[in-house]
Amino acid sequence: MKxxxxxxxxxxxxxxxxSEVVPFSxxxxxxxGTGLGNFGDTIQRTFSLPYSDIPHFPQSTVASHKGNLILGHLGDKKVAVLQGRFHFYEGYSTKEVTxxxxxxxxxxxxTLILTNAAGGLNPLFLPGSIMVMRDHLNFLGENPLRGPNVDNWGPRFPDFSTPYHPGLIKLALDSASRCKIDSVISGVYVCIPGPSLETPAETRWLRECGADAVGMSSxxxxxxxxxxxxxxLGLSVVSNVNDPDHFEPIILEDIIATAEAMEAKLESLLIEIVGQI
Incomplete structure (x- = not known):
C-alpha cells in the first residue's frame, strides 16, 4: 500500500x-525505441527537456536511448515524443517503466504510438519488416497495474479484448500502402524480461505460443x-528472423543497425499516421 x-x-x-512548464497538453x-531515436528531430518542436530535469522520471541507461521529452507539432497535431524508454531489464519495476x-x-x-525493435519469430517475416502489433503476450512476470488501483486513473479490471486499437491498426496498414512501404505486416508481439537474448529452445517455444516477434519493451x-x-498503436521494426533449427548469433549492434536503416521509412509512416488521426 505504501x-x-x-x-x-x-x-x-x-x-x-x-503542467506548469510545458506549452500545451x-x-x-x-x-x-532502440535505434529509432531521431524522430524527435523531425517535428516542429516547441519544448524539450531531458528526463534528468523532470521530477521522478527514471533515467535510461541504454546508449541508444537519448532521454528527452519533446513537445511540438506534426502538421496540426500536438505531439509529445519520448526520445528513449526504460526497460524492466535495467532494474526498473513496470510501474517505473510506465x-x-x-x-x-x-x-x-x-493516443499512444509505441515503436520498438524486435526479433522476428514468424518464419514468413523478413528482416527490415515493420510489424503492426495487433495483440501481445506479457511474459515479464509483472504487471504495472498490480497493487491498489487508483480509480481516478482507470478501472480495477480493464478490458483487453482489443489491446491495440483496431481503427489505428487499419490506419497504419493503409498508411503504409499510401507511402508505398513494402513489408508492413501485422502480428503478435511477446515481451520477455531480458537482457539475455532468447535461446533456440526459447525461440521455438515463443513461436508455439503464437508470437510473431519478440522484444523487451512496449x-x-x-x-x-x-x-x-x-x-x-504499436509498431515493431523486425531486425532479424531466427530459425531455431539453424540458429545464428544475435548481435545487438546488428539489431540497432537494422532499426536505424529502417528509421526513414518508419518516420514517413509515423508522419502519415499522425496526419490521419
Missing part, C-alpha cells in the same frame, strides 16, 4: 510540474495506456 501511495504521489508531483504520445505514460495520460494525451506501456483510456 509503495502505491508513494508512486501516486510522485506521479501527481510530476504532472503538476509539467499533447494529444498524441510517440515513444521511440511512469511517463501515466503522467502524459493525466496531462490529457489520448507491453507495460500499452497496459498502462489502455488502463488510462488511451488508444494504442
Amino acid at each position: 509503495r502505491m501511495e508513494e508512486h501516486q504521489r510522485q506521479v501527481e508531483q510530476c504532472v503538476s510540474f509539467l 499533447p494529444d498524441i504520445v510517440i515513444q521511440l 511512469f511517463p505514460i501515466r503522467v502524459l495520460s493525466l496531462l490529457g494525451a489520448k 507491453v507495460p506501456e500499452s497496459i498502462v495506456a489502455k488502463h488510462a483510456g488511451m488508444d494504442v
Whole structure:
C-alpha cells in the first residue's frame, strides 16, 4: 500500500510540474525505441527537456536511448515524443517503466504510438519488416497495474479484448500502402524480461505460443495506456528472423543497425499516421 501511495504521489508531483512548464497538453504520445531515436528531430518542436530535469522520471541507461521529452507539432497535431524508454531489464519495476505514460495520460494525451525493435519469430517475416502489433503476450512476470488501483486513473479490471486499437491498426496498414512501404505486416508481439537474448529452445517455444516477434519493451506501456483510456498503436521494426533449427548469433549492434536503416521509412509512416488521426 505504501509503495502505491508513494508512486501516486510522485506521479501527481510530476504532472503538476509539467503542467506548469510545458506549452500545451499533447494529444498524441510517440515513444521511440532502440535505434529509432531521431524522430524527435523531425517535428516542429516547441519544448524539450531531458528526463534528468523532470521530477521522478527514471533515467535510461541504454546508449541508444537519448532521454528527452519533446513537445511540438506534426502538421496540426500536438505531439509529445519520448526520445528513449526504460526497460524492466535495467532494474526498473513496470510501474517505473510506465511512469511517463501515466503522467502524459493525466496531462490529457489520448493516443499512444509505441515503436520498438524486435526479433522476428514468424518464419514468413523478413528482416527490415515493420510489424503492426495487433495483440501481445506479457511474459515479464509483472504487471504495472498490480497493487491498489487508483480509480481516478482507470478501472480495477480493464478490458483487453482489443489491446491495440483496431481503427489505428487499419490506419497504419493503409498508411503504409499510401507511402508505398513494402513489408508492413501485422502480428503478435511477446515481451520477455531480458537482457539475455532468447535461446533456440526459447525461440521455438515463443513461436508455439503464437508470437510473431519478440522484444523487451512496449507491453507495460500499452497496459498502462489502455488502463488510462488511451488508444494504442504499436509498431515493431523486425531486425532479424531466427530459425531455431539453424540458429545464428544475435548481435545487438546488428539489431540497432537494422532499426536505424529502417528509421526513414518508419518516420514517413509515423508522419502519415499522425496526419490521419
